[in-house]
Amino acid sequence: xxxxxxxxxxxxxxxxxxxxxxxxxxxxxxxxxxxxxxxxxxxxxxxxxxxxxxxxxxxxxxxxxxxxxxxxxxxxxxxxxxxxxxxxxxx
Numbered sequence: 826x827x828x829x830x831x832x833x834x835x836x837x838x839x840x841x842x843x844x845x846x847x848x849x850x851x852x853x854x855x856x857x858x859x860x861x862x863x864x865x866x867x868x869x870x871x872x873x874x875x876x877x878x879x880x881x882x883x884x885x886x887x888x889x890x891x892x893x894x895x896x897x898x899x900x901x902x903x904x905x906x907x908x909x910x911x912x913x914x915x916x
Contacts (some may be wrong), residue, residue: 857898860889860916867902867913890914 856877863876870882870890879885893899894914902913 856889857893860893861898862916864899864914864916867915869911869913873914 859877860873863873868876870885873879873890874882874885877885879889890899894901899914899916901907902915903909903911906912
């Protein structure tokens, strides 16, 4: 018996594999690859959010964009204006 959706999701993760952390990391790496492929031509943060169905732009920025910019997997079209509304990202 499962009491909530979060518990149900957690139980499915546990049942899917004996190494759920590895599966989550694989999912994250897969998302990085998909974002990099999508950004071969410059895309705005909103375009990326819409393409991959992230819950909102802040989630995307915190969980994916910041890491990809720090590791230089993604680059900014206007690095001198990182908060510009016209900012786009490319791989």
